[in-house]
Amino acid sequence: MFYYCARCASVENINVKAGSVKSCTVCGHVMEPVPAEYLMPNGTFFKSGEERERLILNIKATDTYDETIGNAKEEIKKQKEKEEQEHINIVNQKMRENQFKLTCPICGSSNIQKISTVGKYAKVYAFGLLGADSLGKRWKCNVCGSKF
Template sequence: MALCYCKKCGRIILFLFDKDEKICDCCKYNVEPIPKQFLSGEFSINAELKEKFVSEYIKTSPEFDQYLFDHREEILTKQSAEFDAKMAHGKAVLEEQNRVTKCPSCGSSNISRIGVINRVVSTHFLGLASSKIGKTHKCNNCGTTW
């Protein structure tokens, strides 16, 4: 584990695994480990030295970005809201997919997709094409195609 800081936005992040990519989840900048003298215990910054650390190490670095520093929480909140929205969207898409692959007749989800090749073969050899053209799903439970 390593307690790291972002020179750009001032975020302090605890990385649980050494193999984790050490980038800031706020501004995506590479983070660096906090020097040991500022730590209390192994994984938390010494509360009394935190101010000093921020002003000496973060605010003086050439990468420091005052805007990011001031708006860090806001940015993170916005990011997680966007993430939630994406997740919700993904879930809606999945539900939609599940919905259309249920049989409209009996509601079974035991569905086969009728492929293009399958339809062409039907046309030539079985003469069943007329009823199958334009249909892409077949219910394995009741035989309905749609």
């Protein structure tokens, strides 16, 4: 679905859940669906590049449009993308580090052991649902006994 921002004239093709609100990635203004008159009948494409330009011109003609943000939006978008990429890199880096030095999330001890899959399933078999909380947990802390 195409959405537009009335403040900076940013147009995005995004999925928005019914009833939820999408705010502009550039300026945070609440985005509105692009009116059907600009789009192909199925709504997945603009009728043409000219129609897209016409929408943007119409947005710019309203009082809501903020020229300062509008003119800077490509810069702002690039900056946000860069920040997001950096954030992803940091998260990836942390995940890589955690794989090599796992610690207990409860007490912080690195004295942990892998729970054997065989034991896990044997327990579920023996205790039925009572043992199900261990499913999906692969590590056990030897200090405080918590599983994670």
